[in-house]
Amino acid sequence: MAGLELLSDQGYRLDGRKATELRKVQARMGVFAQADGSAYLEQGNTKALAVVYGPHEMRGSRSRTRHDRAVINCQYSMATFSTAERKRRPHGDRKSTEMSLHLKQTFEAAVMTQLYPRSQIDIYVKILQSDGGNYSVCVNAATLAVIDAGIPMRDYVCACTVGFVDETPLADLCYAEESGGVSSLALALLPRGGQIALLQMDARLHQDHLETLIEAAMTACKGVSKVLDEVVRQHLQEVSLLSGE
Amino acid sequence: MGGWGMGRGGRPTENTCRMKDTPLSNCERDFLLKAIEEKKRLDGRQTYDYRKMKITFGTDYGCCFVDLGKTRVMAQVSCELVAPKESRPNEGIMFFNIELSPMASPAFEQGRQSELSVKLNRQLERCLRNSKCIDTESLCVVSGETVWQIRVDIHMLNHDGNLMDAASIAAITALCHFRRPDVGIQGDEVTVYSPEERDPIPLSIYHMPISVSFSFFQQGTYLLVDPCEREERVMDGLLMIAMNKHREICSIQSSGGIMLLKEQVMRCSKIASVKVSEITELISKALENDKKARKAGERCGFAESMPQERITALKMDETPVEMTDVTDRANDIVQNTEAPPQTVPSPVVPVPGVGQIGQGLQNAWGLEEDDEEEEDVSSHEEEEEQVTKMEEEQHEKESREGYFIYFNWVHF
Numbered sequence: 001m002a003g004l005e006l007l008s009d010q011g012y013r014l015d016g017r018k019a020t021e022l023r024k025v026q027a028r029m030g031v032f033a034q035a036d037g038s039a040y041l042e043q044g045n046t047k048a049l050a051v052v053y054g055p056h057e058m059r060g061s062r063s064r065t066r067h068d069r070a071v072i073n074c075q076y077s078m079a080t081f082s083t084a085e086r087k088r089r090p091h092g093d094r095k096s097t098e099m100s101l102h103l104k105q106t107f108e109a110a111v112m113t114q115l116y117p118r119s120q121i122d123i124y125v126k127i128l129q130s131d132g133g134n135y136s137v138c139v140n141a142a143t144l145a146v147i148d149a150g151i152p153m154r155d156y157v158c159a160c161t162v163g164f165v166d167e168t169p170l171a172d173l174c175y176a177e178e179s180g181g182v183s184s185l186a187l188a189l190l191p192r193g194g195q196i197a198l199l200q201m202d203a204r205l206h207q208d209h210l211e212t213l214i215e216a217a218m219t220a221c222k223g224v225s226k227v228l229d230e231v232v233r234q235h236l237q238e239v240s241l242l243s244g245e
Numbered sequence: 246m247g248g249w250g251m252g253r254g255g256r257p258t259e260n261t262c263r264m265k266d267t268p269l270s271n272c273e274r275d276f277l278l279k280a281i282e283e284k285k286r287l288d289g290r291q292t293y294d295y296r297k298m299k300i301t302f303g304t305d306y307g308c309c310f311v312d313l314g315k316t317r318v319m320a321q322v323s324c325e326l327v328a329p330k331e332s333r334p335n336e337g338i339m340f341f342n343i344e345l346s347p348m349a350s351p352a353f354e355q356g357r358q359s360e361l362s363v364k365l366n367r368q369l370e371r372c373l374r375n376s377k378c379i380d381t382e383s384l385c386v387v388s389g390e391t392v393w394q395i396r397v398d399i400h401m402l403n404h405d406g407n408l409m410d411a412a413s414i415a416a417i418t419a420l421c422h423f424r425r426p427d428v429g430i431q432g433d434e435v436t437v438y439s440p441e442e443r444d445p446i447p448l449s450i451y452h453m454p455i456s457v458s459f460s461f462f463q464q465g466t467y468l469l470v471d472p473c474e475r476e477e478r479v480m481d482g483l484l485m486i487a488m489n490k491h492r493e494i495c496s497i498q499s500s501g502g503i504m505l506l507k508e509q510v511m512r513c514s515k516i517a518s519v520k521v522s523e524i525t526e527l528i529s530k531a532l533e534n535d536k537k538a539r540k541a542g543e544r545c546g547f548a549e550s551m552p553q554e555r556i557t558a559l560k561m562d563e564t565p566v567e568m569t570d571v572t573d574r575a576n577d578i579v580q581n582t583e584a585p586p587q588t589v590p591s592p593v594v595p596v597p598g599v600g601q602i603g604q605g606l607q608n609a610w611g612l613e614e615d616d617e618e619e620e621d622v623s624s625h626e627e628e629e630e631q632v633t634k635m636e637e638e639q640h641e642k643e644s645r646e647g648y649f650i651y652f653n654w655v656h657f
Contacts, residue, residue, distance in 0.1 A: 098367040101360060101500075108502035185497075195504035199484075201497040202375040207514055210494060214507050 006165045006177055014176055015044075022160070022172045022220060025227045027141070029148045029235040037149025041141035044174060045131035050141035052149040054121035069113035074103040074123045076138060082130040099135060102198055106139055106188045109197040110157045111146065121151060132175035133161040135186050135200070140224060147232055155190040156228050157197060160220040162187070162213060164205055169216035171223075185213050189221035266352035269478045277479045281467050287475060288314075293516055295471045298524070300418055300531040306445065307423030311415040314473060315405035320415035321398050322423040326437070329385070329392040337384020338394040341370050343412055349401035350474075365409060368498055369399070372413055372454050372487040376495035379420065380449040386428055386435055393425060395448070406473035409485055413456040418528050421450055422535070454495035455524050456487040457517040461503050468509070470516065484510070486517040490525040 011018055023044030032038040037052035058065045065071070076099040080088050089096065107123060123145065125138040139159035146153060163170045163182040170177065178184055183203040189196055205213065277287070284292060296314030303309065307322035329336065345353040345362045353359070373379075384393040397419060399412050424445030427438045460472040460480040469476060472483075482501025488494050494514065499505060 094363055094367055097360070097363045101364060105500055105502055109504050190504065193504075195506065196499070196510070197504055199497055199499040199505065199510060201494065202371050204376050204489075204493045204495055207488070207492045207494055207518055210514055211507075211511055214510065218507070 006163075006180055006182065007168060007170065013170060015174060017172075019168050020171050020216065020219070022223055022227075023174070025140075025224065025231075027144055027228070027231045029144050029231065030239070035145075035149075037145045037147070037151070039141050039144035039148055041137060041144060043133060043137045043140065043172070045129055046127070046133055046137045046174075047129040048134075048137045048141040049126045049128060050138070050145035051124045052122065052142070052145040052151070053124075054149070055116040055119040055151065056122075058118065058120045065118050066113075068117050070111075070116035070119045070121050072104050072107050072111060072113065072121050072123065074100045074107065074125070074142075076100045076103055076125050076127075078127040078130060078134075082127050099138070102135065102200070103138060103142065106157060106159075106197045107142065107146070109195075110143075110153050110155065110190060112152045112154060115152060121146075130175065132173050132178045133186075135159060136161050136172075136188075136224075139188050140228060143228060144231065148235075155192045156225045157188055158191060158221040158224040158228060159186065159188040159198075160217055160224055161185070162217045162220060164209055164213055167209075169213050171216060171220040183213075185217055187214065187217040187221060189218055189225075191222045191225040194218065266350065269475075273475070274479050277475060278462060281462050281469065281476075286469065287473065290471075292468065293470045293520075295520065295524075296473070298414070298527060300414070300528060302422055302531075302535045307419050309415050309419040309422055310402075311411050311418065313405075313407060313411040313414075313471070315403055316407060316411050317402040318408070318411040318415045319400045319402055320412075320419035321400075322419045323396050323398070324393050324423075324425045325396075326386065326391050326435070327394045328390065333381075334389040335385045335392075336381040337392045339374055339379060339381065340394060340396045341366065341373065341399070341416065342397070343369060343399045343401070345401050345408075348403075350404035353401075353404070364500065365412060368409055368456070368485060368496070369412055369416060371498070372456055372496045373397075373416060376452075376454050376487070376489075378417070378450055378452055378454055378489075378495075380451060383449045387430065391435055395420075395423075395425075404474060406475070406477045407458050407471050410456050410458050410471065413454070413487065414524060414528065417450075417453045417455065418531070420448060421453070421528070421532055423448055452489040452491060452493070453525055453528065454487045454489050455521045455528075456485050456496070457520050459484045459486070459513050459516075461501075461505075465503055465505060465509060468513070470520065484513055486514055488514075488517050488521045490522050492518050 005014075007013060007019065013019070015023075017023070023046075025041065025043050027039060027041040029039045030037075031040045031049070032051060035051045035053055039050050041048050041050070055070050058071065076096050077091065078089055078096070080086055103123065103125065107121075111121065113121075123142050125142055127134055127138065136159035139157055143153075143157045147156075160171060161173045161178070161184055163173045163177055163184045165177075165182055170182070173182065173184055181203065183201065183205040185201040185205075186198070187196060187200075188198040199214075280286065286292075288296070290296070296316075297312075299312040301310045301312075303321075305321075309320045311318045311320070327338065330338065343362065343365045345359065345365070347353050347355050353361075379395070384395065386392055397416050399415055401408055401412075424440075424447050426440065426445050427443040429436045429438060458471065460469045460476060461467070461482050461484065462469070462480055464481060469480075472480060477483075480501070482499065482503030484505065485496070485498045485500070486494060487496040497510075497514075
């Protein structure tokens with residue numbers, strides 16, 4: 001990886017994008033008939049599938065029932081064929097559990113759980129192809145799935161991973177950029193109010209650059225929200241056409 | 246509170262005795278939140294104050310105890326020679342493990358990987374490993390064959406809030422304190438020298454990442470640094486910022502279902518930089534003191550770090566008491582004291598709904614009593630009338646004692 005230049009002199013990245021450009025987002029809602037809500041989202045080469053069941057009665061431990069709101073149960077998993085090397089991932093390993101916890105935290109902030117006391121909403125996300133920005137793509141896919149399931153949310157939850165190279169923030173990192181030792185920040189945002197649902201950063205970054213990086217992440221998330229909004233409206237149009245309204 | 250856990254298949258298994266933490270009562274929660282709104286904390290700290298921190302070391306190199314208020318954490322670093330990972334043949338391996346044992350809190354279960362344990366483990370890993378605080382290339386012995394694996398085990402000894410900060414301080418201090426054995430390479434042979442043959446070498450540490458935790462209350466309106474256990478229970482969410490003293494942020498992680506604003510994050514990072522420089526100084530001082538103590542040959546270790554002066558028994562000499570004419574004196578005192586004054590009942594004017602508590606006293610609650618005092622002929626007649634009536638009646642009576650009693654007759 002030593003010879004790869006993450007940001008060339010002309011301002012182009014490894015895959016030819018500019019610094020603030022997002023990868024191409026393609027999404028489909030209502031992929032599965034069985035689930036209450038489902039969505040498939042591709043962001044560049046990262047592909048994720050999200051499925052939502054609920055709100056339904058509490059299954060499993062009844063003791064976790066909340067009397068005033070719904071419990072959100074998330075599960076994150078990666079397919080064995082998702083990375084360059086085929087890797088069998090056991091379900092309970094630390095990274096998946098951590099990711100599931102982060103997803104749960106993100107959606108607990110966004111979904112209006114007070115409307116469904118004593119019930120449970122299940123969100124299952126699976127990464128089919130991993131090329132960087134796993135968490136962000138999961139969040140975006142899950143947002144679409146939750147909207148497809150008809151569960152009310154405060155706002156779209158959009159996430160993006162940004163990195164910092166040569167004093168420039170790079171939006172929407174791919175795998176090569178992420179593993180190149182770049183300081184990466186993953187942000188989940190509710191665009192309308194500018195509220196941050198989750199903020200996660202690894203690797204060293206000087207404090208003075210933090211503000212620029214968060215700003216860049218918020219702009220990128222707002223870009224993603226526009227795309228998601230388009231997708232939802234298109235889907236609604238298609239569905240209403242089919243049902244003959 | 247112990248209980249029998251149910252194993253798979255519904256049969257009770259003997260070893261799954263679970264102790265559940267007592268739930269927080271509503272009044273305690275309200276009290277804590279109200280106090281936080283008035284900028285007051287349980288132990289009298291200011292919003293941005295840390296609790297008293299104490300760092301002590303064990304007898305071996307690499308063993309460190311951190312006291313953050315009452316939260317007590319122990320870290321132990323050990324090393325061994327292993328084969329390196331295939332993807333990184335000339336780098337050493339760092340392994341972190343945080344143990345939440347029931348010793349720290351009744352809420353922790355032995356053995357099971359709870360959510361908190363996963364969260365703490367991952368946060369510590371990201372804080373220390375991804376920030377590359379240790380030079381892993383210097384841990385390589387023979388490239389591709391043998392490298393040092395440094396293992397940091399952290400045990401929680403007492404949970405009084407803010408385990409993450411205490412764990413990160415303990416981990417980095419233990420790593421700074423640790424000395425690994427010296428190795429010699431002759432051709433293909435690797436000899437590990439014992440501490441007596443050659444002095445052990447410290448690890449090469451680039452920087453010291455320290456984590457600072459901020460807890461948010463009332464949907465992000467109020468912020469507290471270093472929450473204690475009670476405050477942690479009522480908080481909405483937590484923001485952990487790990488920084489080093491060069492003002493480089495090593496890791497940020499927000500948890501809990503709170504929504505933050507960019508300004509809050511920036512403010513927290515500024516507070517964190519101040520706190521981190523203070524804590525780093527404290528760690529350096531503690532390491533210095535320990536180095537001096539070891540050089541001077543003083544005893545050091547866990548036993549030394551426990552407080553010495555403790556009262557364990559109390560013995561007093563017997564004081565002499567005059568007992569010769571006790572009975573006579575007692576009789577004198579009893580006879581010569583005055584009789585207690587007669588208590589005059591003060592006039593009580595009860596209003597509707599007021600009563601005196603005590604057996605046989607008057608009240609206006611309308612409850613039928615067995616020993617009803619006043620029985621006028623008129624009231625008796627009215628009682629008969631009231632049996633048929635289903636409405637309340639105000640009834641005024643003059644009692645023998647000369648005060649007015651208002652009765653609310655309510656029929657059941």
